[in-house]
Amino acid sequence: YVVVFLKKILKGLPKSLEGIKTILFYPFFGLLITGFLMLVVNVPMKVINDGLNGFLSGMSGTNAALLGVLLGAMMAVDLGGPVNKAAYVFGTGTLASTVASGGSVVMASVMAGGMVPPLAIFVATRLFKKKFDKSQVDAGLTNIVMGLSFVSEGAIPFAAADPLRAIPSFIVGSALTGGLVGAFEIKLLAPHGGIFVIPLVSQPILYLVFILVGAIVSGVIYGLLKKDVTK
Known part of the structure; x- marks a missing residue:
């Protein structure tokens, strides 16, 4: 989805940059955006995972x-x-x-x-x-x-x-x-x-x-x- 998004916003670039889009722009900005999204998602997921582990630890003696x-x-x-x-x-x-x-x-x-x-x-x-x-x-x-x-x-x-x-x-x-x-x-x-x-x-x-x-x-x-x- 990130790459599809990038394709849409970069489609207006000059044709001279067409080749560089696939080897530079998509990978670079794709990784950058994905990394940022993972960072955002990790905050609530850490809370959820910690909660699940705490719950399971509390049951370990049952x-x-x-x-x-x-x-x-x-x-x-x-x-x-x-x-x-x-x-x-x-x-x-x-x-x-x-x-x-x-x-x-x-x-x-x-x-x-x-x-x-x-x-x-x-x-x-x-x-x-x-x-x-x-x-x-x-x-x-x-x-x-x-x-x-x-x-x-x-x-x-x-x-x-x-x-x-x-x-x-x-x-x-x-x-x-x-x-x-x-x-x-x-x-x-x-x-x-x-x-x-x-x-x-x-x-x-x-x-x-x-x-x-x-x-x-x-x-x-x-x-x-x-x-x-x-x-």
Whole structure:
């Protein structure tokens, strides 16, 4: 949007400067404006993130299942956005103090919850093929890789295209998975990695089962709610 704005205000420049616009004006002013906007946005976002972290810290002594439900849901709310990152940063912050005890239940809930949305897309595009076009079905295959790698952002195109059906579906499955991981006090020693760090999970088989359960629940809900693809 910034570059489109720059194109409009710079379109009156002489033709002799046409070449320099793309290699100098757009990058320079684009970065300048974007940096300023980020600075402005960071002020309220810091307050929001600090508030979320304070809230989660206040819950850290409560029932692990309840905290797992909340963290799992947060991971699915915006798929890599500020709410997701608040939960993730909170999870990674618990790792240092839990190494001696075998890992963090909080981090395990966070990663499991974050793996669910892309895997749910894979499930939905397999079970409800008629509700997705070919490109979406193909994207479902990509999402299984992203989900197993703990890359929640793979589900963003589907969430952006149909947020009122996709996001609530993701939240249900992620919250369920996070709650189950917390209830069984499964621990994780790594901050990222998905299935590639499964040896660092205290109960790997059960952990994978809970992720699969959440993905199936989310995928089925999303598939049932989704409208048929427009022909």
